[in-house]
Structures are given as structure tokens and as C-alpha cells.
Amino acid sequence: xxxxxxxxxxxxxVAIFATWxxxxxxxxxxxFVWADNPNRAAFFFGxxxxxxxxxxxxxxxxxxxxxxxxxxxETALAFVIGAVLGLAMGLWLGLxxxxxALFDPYITAMNAMPRVVLAPIFMVWFGLGIWSxxxxxxTLVFFIVFFNVYQGVKEVSPVVLNNTVMLGAGxxxxxxxxxxxxxxxxxxxxxxxxxxxxFVGAVVGEYxxxxxxxxxxxxxxxxxxxxxxxxxxxxxLTAFALVVDFVVSRVERRLLxxxxxxxxxxxx
Amino acid sequence: xxxxxxxxxxxxxFAGKDGAAPYTAVRDVSLGIDEGEFVSVVGPTxxxxxxxxxxxxxxxxxxxxxxxxFGEPLSGINRRAGYMFQAEALMPWRDALGNVTxxxxxxxxxxxxxxxxxxxxxxxxxxxxxxxxxxxxxxxxMRKRVSLAQILILDPQILLMDxxxxxxxxxxxQLMENELLDLWSADRKSVIFITHDLEEAISLSDRVVxxxxxxxxxxxxxxxxxxARPRDVAEIRLRPEFIGIHxxxxxxxxxxxxxxxxxxxxxxxx
Numbered sequence: 001x002x003x004x005x006x007x008x009x010x011x012x013x014v015a016i017f018a019t020w021x022x023x024x025x026x027x028x029x030x031x032f033v034w035a036d037n038p039n040r041a042a043f044f045f046g047x048x049x050x051x052x053x054x055x056x057x058x059x060x061x062x063x064x065x066x067x068x069x070x071x072x073x074e075t076a077l078a079f080v081i082g083a084v085l086g087l088a089m090g091l092w093l094g095l096x097x098x099x100x101a102l103f104d105p106y107i108t109a110m111n112a113m114p115r116v117v118l119a120p121i122f123m124v125w126f127g128l129g130i131w132s133x134x135x136x137x138x139t140l141v142f143f144i145v146f147f148n149v150y151q152g153v154k155e156v157s158p159v160v161l162n163n164t165v166m167l168g169a170g171x172x173x174x175x176x177x178x179x180x181x182x183x184x185x186x187x188x189x190x191x192x193x194x195x196x197x198x199f200v201g202a203v204v205g206e207y208x209x210x211x212x213x214x215x216x217x218x219x220x221x222x223x224x225x226x227x228x229x230x231x232x233x234x235x236x237l238t239a240f241a242l243v244v245d246f247v248v249s250r251v252e253r254r255l256l257x258x259x260x261x262x263x264x265x266x267x268x
Numbered sequence: 269x270x271x272x273x274x275x276x277x278x279x280x281x282f283a284g285k286d287g288a289a290p291y292t293a294v295r296d297v298s299l300g301i302d303e304g305e306f307v308s309v310v311g312p313t314x315x316x317x318x319x320x321x322x323x324x325x326x327x328x329x330x331x332x333x334x335x336x337x338f339g340e341p342l343s344g345i346n347r348r349a350g351y352m353f354q355a356e357a358l359m360p361w362r363d364a365l366g367n368v369t370x371x372x373x374x375x376x377x378x379x380x381x382x383x384x385x386x387x388x389x390x391x392x393x394x395x396x397x398x399x400x401x402x403x404x405x406x407x408x409x410m411r412k413r414v415s416l417a418q419i420l421i422l423d424p425q426i427l428l429m430d431x432x433x434x435x436x437x438x439x440x441x442q443l444m445e446n447e448l449l450d451l452w453s454a455d456r457k458s459v460i461f462i463t464h465d466l467e468e469a470i471s472l473s474d475r476v477v478x479x480x481x482x483x484x485x486x487x488x489x490x491x492x493x494x495x496a497r498p499r500d501v502a503e504i505r506l507r508p509e510f511i512g513i514h515x516x517x518x519x520x521x522x523x524x525x526x527x528x529x530x531x532x533x534x535x536x537x538x
Binding site (some may be wrong): 185 | 278325327345349351352353355357358360362363370371372374375394402403404418419422485488
């Protein structure tokens with residue numbers, strides 16, 4: 001069953017690219033639609049055959065690896081820094097009602113602000129290297145993690161808390177053995193979104209001004225109206241995001257073994 | 269000899285929410301539990317039984333009156349007591365062994381020694397081979413066993429139990445009650461066992477304390493249970509002595525139960 005679905009998914013992918021090729025190749029359908037200029041469709045939508053050639057050249061020639069590495073670094077750094085800050089802040093505000101009341105309007109305001117407009121400011125502060133992209137990613141990741149951890153702290157079961165107190169846990173131990181595990185479980189449930197946001201921050205940052213990274217490649221190609229290279233960049237980014245998502249799913253499954261899954265039977 | 273737990277004129281009044289009148293859950297309760305005595309507290313639902321237990325645990329400070337533990341007034345958490353809650357209290361992110369050894373870990377016991385003692389206790393509550401199961405992989409009865417081991421591994425002198433088996437089915441419940449009696453008879457701790465099930469109270473205890481309906485709950489009767497030990501909770505219920513005691517206590521309780529029922533009904537109606 002699973003194999004058949006995989007096969008169907010692959011078939012659909014092939015069909016999409018085949019249709020795309022048929023509809024854009026200047027020697028196939030377009031001459032019948034636009035007799036005066038058969039290149040019109042290819043100009044706007046690119047041609048899969050040429051897109052794949054660009055991708056092939058990138059990987060065979062080795063030019064893409066440097067850019068992928070830069071994007072990966074930015075994504076990873078943005079995620080880690082944003083998650084740590086969000087976790088710390090979420091724990092603090094979750095446990096201190098006074099701090100929470102004080103910061104509440106500021107958090108709401110900063111979350112409502114479209115953070116992409118900060119990109120130019122970060123570029124002035126951190127330059128055109130990776131750190132301005134990391135900073136943008138951090139502002140996106142932080143709020144997702146923060147809200148989840150805050151919620152996680154608020155929703156710790158009071159019975160579990162009282163039980164832990166009765167077993168002799170002090171304040172520090174409560175934080176370490178109850179609040180932190182509970183908060184991190186909420187953190188992991190937002191892992192996919194958070195990593196995705198780190199990735200968005202990295203690519204948008206590159207796109208707005210950089211000297212390397214996949215976003216930079218796309219921006220360069222766009223400047224030259226090279227639509228095939230733009231699509232090649234998008235394709236590589238999508239594949240890259242899928243790989244990252246797969247890794248995140250693996251990590252998640254390892255770390256959340258204690259979470260009940262539906263319909264799980266006891267193996268004896 | 270000072271009593272293990274002594275309530276003296278304990279009153280608990282809670283502030284009303286959003287301007288409602290303050291609510292007195294427990295009024296003027298004096299009650300003592302001797303060392304090694306198993307005392308059950310029964311009363312109609314919603315009468316403030318758990319409030320009393322929270323006071324004994326040190327989780328709740330009484331509005332008036334004092335609580336002393338072996339003759340010393342209690343301040344802060346009662347370190348000599350183990351508390352078994354009615355609701356699920358295990359840490360879901362820790363496996364059975366991790367939950368059982370939590371208290372030892374908090375006390376700074378060496379990890380390997382804690383694990384060894386944890387395994388011993390898991391075996392003692394009949395969960396050998398379940399050490400690496402997470403709470404959601406265990407049945408309700410198994411989770412209660414883990415809770416029991418988690419508390420008893422710390423060897424508390426006082427055991428506070430808040431309707432611990434009320435969520436279990438009848439068969440599992442009687443099994444657990446017998447196991448509790450077995451564990452308890454091995455080294456007699458002082459037990460306060462809260463329940464609304466009179467049969468459970470009689471079959472387990474040395475003494476049954478009956479509470480009035482809330483609000484302002486207070487004890488309205490105490491009945492010594494002089495049934496021979498060791499007991500089998502399933503069999504003892506059929507004995508004529510048991511039925512006699514049950515009748516006597518039930519008569520004194522009936523009025524309060526009806527009162528409690530009427531109040532709950534009025535509250536729902538209003």
C-alpha cells in the first residue's frame with residue numbers, strides 16, 4: 001500500500017514536470033498559441049529541462065555546495081540561538097507573573113511587527129555576512145519558541161507539581177525536572193515551524209543582500225532575467241527544506257518517546 | 269507519646285473569587301492519628317476531605333488552628349509524609365524507574381544505588397520488567413503501583429492518601445487494597461486514607477472518621493474497627509461483624525450524605 005502511494009506520488013511529480021515542459025518548450029505547444037513569439041512561455045515560466053541542467057551543473061561543477069553550506073549554517077545558528085533565547089524568556093515569564101505582566105504589551109507589539117523590515121537594520125549592524133541573516137532568523141524563531149514554552153510552563157499539571165514537591169524537590173529541582181522537560185516538550189512540538197522560520201529568515205536575508213547562499217544565487221539570476229536559474233534555486237531550496245524537515249522528524253521521534261501516540265499497543 | 273499527626277481546631281477559609289463570599293471548607297477540626305495507625309476519613313463528596321490532607325501535607329496553611337507532626341508544629345512542606353494523589357501525578361516524560369527514583373534523585377542519592385533500589389521497589393509492587401515503560405504505556409492500576417513505589421521508596425513515616433484507587437475498576441481496586449495492606453503491615457506507617465467509599469474505609473482501617481457535609485466540614489463520629497488482621501478486603505466484606513459496623517456508620521452518615529446531595533443539587537439549580 002505504502003509502496004503504491006509512493007509510486008503514485010512519483011508519477012504525479014513526473015506528470016507535473018512533463019506538463020510544464022510541454023507547455024513552455026518553444027518547439028512544442030507555445031508555437032501554436034503564440035505564433036509570433038514561441039519563447040514567451042519559456043521567458044515567464046522557464047523550462048524544466050533547462051532548470052534541471054542548471055541544477056546538474058551546480059552539483060556536478062560543485063559551485064552549489066558553498067552556497068548550501070552558508071544557508072545551512074545560517075538556518076542552524078538562527079534556530080539554536082532563537083530557541084535558547086525563547087526557552088529562557090518563556091521559562092522566566094512563565095514562572096514570574098510580575099515580569100509577564102510587565103512585558104506582555106511589548107511582546108505582543110514585537111510579535112505583531114513584520115520582522116522582515118528589520119533586515120536592512122541588521123545589515124547595517126552585522127554587515128553582509130551570515131550574522132545579519134542569523135539575526136533575522138532569530139527574530140522569527142524566538143517568538144514561536146517563546147509562546148510555546150510560555151504555554152508549556154503555564155500548563156504544567158498542578159498535581160504533578162505538588163507530587164514533585166512532596167517527593168522533596170526544591171525550587172531549582174522543580175525548574176530542572178518539571179518545568180524544563182514540560183517546556184521542552186512544547187518546544188519540540190513547534191520544532192517544524194521553528195526550523196522552517198529559521199530557514200525563511202536565512203533565505204530572505206540572503207535575498208535582500210549578501211555575497212553567498214542560495215538566496216543570493218536566486219537574487220543574482222533574477223537580476224539577469226534568468227528565470228531558469230531562479231527556478232533551479234527554488235527547486236534546490238525546496239529539496240533542502242525537505243531534507244531538513246526529515247531530519248527534524250527523526251530527532252522529534254527520538255526525543256518525544258514518552259508522548260502517547262494514538263492506537264499504540266503494548267508490546268510484551 | 270505525641271501523635272503522628274494532630275489537627276487542633278483547624279479551620280480553612282478560601283477567599284471567594286471575583287467578590288464572592290469567602291468559603292469555609294473546613295471548620296474547627298481536631299483529629300489525631302497515632303503512630304502506626306491506619307485511619308480512614310469518609311464523608312460526602314465535596315466536603316473538604318482533600319483540604320484536610322493538603323493541610324497535613326503542608327501544601328496548604330490553615331486559616332486558624334495548628335497542625336503538629338510527632339509533637340512539632342508543621343511549617344512548610346511535611347518532609348515526613350508521602351502523599352498519594354487522586355489524579356495522575358507521575359511525570360509523563362520519565363519512565364517507571366525514573367519516576368520511582370525521582371525522590372532519591374532529589375535527595376542526592378547516587379544514581380546507581382537509586383536505580384537498584386528503584387528496581388527492588390518496582391518488583392515489590394509487581395512491576396518487574398516494566399522499568400522502561402512510560403506512564404502512557406501503563407494501565408491505570410500499574411500507574412497507581414508506580415505512584416505507590418515512588419512514595420514508599422522514600423520510607424515516609426506518614427502516608428497521606430487521597431482517594432488513590434477511586435479511578436480503578438472494582439477488581440483492580442480490591443487487588444490494590446490488599447497489596448496496600450500487605451505493604452503497610454510490613455512496617456506500620458501512620459496512614460490517613462481519604463475515601464468516599466465506606467466499605468473501602470472499613471476494610472482497610474483501624475479507625476474510621478466520618479465528616480459532616482460541607483461547607484464548614486467537621487468530624488461527626490469516630491468508629492474503631494476491631495476486625496482481625498491480616499484481612500482480605502474481598503472476603504471481609506461478607507462477614508457479619510463487617511456488616512454490623514457498616515450499618516452503624518452508615519446510619520450516622522446518611523443524614524449528612526443527603527444534606528450534601530441536596531446542597532450540590534441546589535448549587536447546580538442556582
